[in-house]
Amino acid sequence: MPELPEAEANRRRVTEHCLNRTIEAVRLGNDTTHVELPSASEREALVGRQFTETARHGKYIFAGSKTGPWIAVHLGMTGSLRPYTSGDAAPDFARITFEFEGDTRLAYRCPRKLGWVRPIDAPESFVAETGLGPDAMEIDRARFRAVIGATRGAVKSALMAQKKLAGLGNLWSDETLFRAGIAPDRTASGLDEGQLDSLYDEMRHVLGTLLDLNADYSKLPDDWLLRAREEGVDCPRCGGTITKTTVGGRSAYHCTEHQS
Ligand SMILES: [Zn+2]
Numbered sequence: 273m274p275e276l277p278e279a280e281a282n283r284r285r286v287t288e289h290c291l292n293r294t295i296e297a298v299r300l301g302n303d304t305t306h307v308e309l310p311s312a313s314e315r316e317a318l319v320g321r322q323f324t325e326t327a328r329h330g331k332y333i334f335a336g337s338k339t340g341p342w343i344a345v346h347l348g349m350t351g352s353l354r355p356y357t358s359g360d361a362a363p364d365f366a367r368i369t370f371e372f373e374g375d376t377r378l379a380y381r382c383p384r385k386l387g388w389v390r391p392i393d394a395p396e397s398f399v400a401e402t403g404l405g406p407d408a409m410e411i412d413r414a415r416f417r418a419v420i421g422a423t424r425g426a427v428k429s430a431l432m433a434q435k436k437l438a439g440l441g442n443l444w445s446d447e448t449l450f451r452a453g454i455a456p457d458r459t460a461s462g463l464d465e466g467q468l469d470s471l472y473d474e475m476r477h478v479l480g481t482l483l484d485l486n487a488d489y490s491k492l493p494d495d496w497l498l499r500a501r502e503e504g505v506d507c508p509r510c511g512g513t514i515t516k517t518t519v520g521g522r523s524a525y526h527c528t529e530h531q532s
Pocket of ligand 1: 507508509510511512513527528529530531
């Protein structure tokens with residue numbers, strides 16, 4: 273499931289290919305039942321306008337302009353934003369396509385239909401109305417300590433709660449805990465200041481590394497948990513054993529040896 277780094281990689285593609293071009297048409301793809309997409313009148317309102325800037329908060333991607341309108345995009349489990357040129361084959365599973373002047377197109381590809389595209393007034397008001405916490409790459413150390421350290425539930429659940437901290441999901445919360453040596457089911461409010469600081473540093477390291485690599489997993493180092501997300505395999509850090517558990521209803525992978 274796309275998290276902050278994957279959302280950012282999608283935002284960068286839109287920025288690179290789709291800004292400052294007049295939108296000439298906004299077309300729905302085949303099979304758009306059960307997908308939240310702009311209505312006919314909302315699509316019409318985008319025609320003749322341009323996206324001049326993009327933004328991202330947590331897992332949400334925004335495109336719009338100073339005077340609006342804006343769209344918010346949630347990638348869901350399998351969604352992506354795919355710029356292409358009209359001479360190329362359109363991506364499969366495109367639920368909505370923006371056609372820009374010239375031959376630039378932007379498809380929202382969403383095979384499993386769990387994401388959405390929604391017209392909004394502006395990113396700031398969307399973030400406030402949705403009640404999202406600070407972006408995981410923007411939050412400062414003191415706020416992180418306060419927010420996570422005040423949570424009585426499991427630390428993995430706290431890291432994934434978008435209203436506390438926006439951007440982490442299943443994969444990168446596990447990776448952060450793996451690096452910090454903290455078990456996913458530890459009670460967040462029971463962590464000491466040193467452990468909270470370590471979590472903060474490792475979260476920034478994990479996300480920062482992925483942002484530098486534009487979320488290309490093939491370039492990740494071999495000692496990441498991602499390389500060993502399988503029950504019973506050897507821990508790439510300590511020779512312990514990777515185990516799969518359920519924390520807060522989500523699957524969690526961790527090392528029984530160096531995480532406690
Ligand atoms: Zn280990």
